Amino acid sequence: MRDVTPALPEGLTTRPLARSDSRAVSDVIAAQELEDIGQVAIEEADIVSDWAKPSHDVTSRSVGVFDGDALVAYAELMGVDRADTAVLPSHRGRGIGTWLAHWLLDLGRSIGSPVVGMPVPQGSPGDRLLEQLGFRVRWTSWVLRLPxxxxxxxxxxxxxxxxxxxxxxxxxxxxxxxxxxxxxxxxxxxxxxxxxxxxxxxxxxxxxxxxxxxxxxxxxxxxxxxxxxxxxxxxxxxxxxxxxxxxxxxxxxxxxxxxxxxxxxxxxxxxxxxxxxxxxxxxxxxxxxxxxxxxxxxxxxxxxx
Incomplete structure (x- = not known):
């Protein structure tokens, strides 16, 4: 996918994220999970502990998309190939997810990543979007519960x-x-x-x-x-x-x-x-x-x- 990165919808702004954004990011992820799988798995502690890893520079490896002061989407790349993204359900269908995918691939190329991949619920809007953009399935993951x-x-x-x-x-x-x-x-x-x-x-x-x-x-x-x-x-x-x-x-x-x-x-x-x-x-x-x-x-x- 090397075509020109699409523009974000008018009125939205972007900036690198900081550790102080952990609550806003977890809220966006939680809203997306609730919409896609009917439950919330993310916890702010997941974000905080990831961003506290000495090997990870959240400022250079992340971007937040804002509508006014509100975070409505984000993306980050950890290591050479682990990407994570989320878009508020209320802001889907506006091209934000496509923009984030291009942003991640551009970042990956700039640091020499051989591949960039991200987890999405099977059959979700994110899964369908990435398939349309040419992303292949690397592996399947299952969350198992003990009744x-x-x-x-x-x-x-x-x-x-x-x-x-x-x-x-x-x-x-x-x-x-x-x-x-x-x-x-x-x-x-x-x-x-x-x-x-x-x-x-x-x-x-x-x-x-x-x-x-x-x-x-x-x-x-x-x-x-x-x-x-x-x-x-x-x-x-x-x-x-x-x-x-x-x-x-x-x-x-x-x-x-x-x-x-x-x-x-x-x-x-x-x-x-x-x-x-x-x-x-x-x-x-x-x-x-x-x-x-x-x-x-x-x-x-x-x-x-």
């Missing part, structure tokens, strides 16, 4: 293994387990440890119990789960889950799930969720333990090289 009142079957850990709250000494090993696992199928640079800290202990509202680790008899971290509680207190969400490659197929991932959801219930949640995508091959495992697909997203991307 209220249901529980994941317990599975015994290997002898001498335990699941517990991560301590300060576990943070670097936990980061290593997560990155080693995710980089088996994700084509990106290794996440800096400081970015990991921003997304965990630096996240607004984080409590030590949110980070769970499975350790072997020698105390080595072999599995990790990051479980968060939604702003309304109703849902426990496993944001990250990984087991060291040489320790898989021993029940450790299932034990981490059981523990994570149980700890979340102790903190008042009624349901539990997680997401996975087609790169991991993990969907059947989660369905086998009783989780059901709640909604489906696709990552649509444009190759720049």
């Amino acid at each position: 209220e009142g249901a529980a994941i079957p317990e599975r015994a850990l290997p002898e001498g293994y335990v699941v517990r709250t991560a301590g300060p000494e576990d943070l670097r090993p936990a980061h290593d387990v997560l990155e080693d696992a995710f980089l088996e199928w994700s084509v990106r640079d290794r996440e800096p440890f400081e970015d990991f800290l921003a997304a965990t202990s630096g996240r607004p509202g984080f409590e030590p119990w949110n980070l769970r680790v499975a350790v072997d008899p020698d105390g080595a971290v072999v599995g990790v789960s990051l479980v968060l509680v939604s702003d309304d207190g109703a849902t426990g969400f496993v944001q990250r889950l990984a087991v060291r490659r040489d320790q898989r197929n021993r029940g450790i991932a299932q034990a981490l799930l059981v523990d994570s959801f149980a700890r979340a219930r102790e903190h008042g949640t009624r349901t539990s969720e997680l997401s996975t995508d087609s790169r991991t091959g993990a969907l059947p495992m989660y369905e086998r333990v009783g989780m059901v697909v709640d909604h489906v997203w696709v990552n649509r991307a444009m190759d720049l090289t």
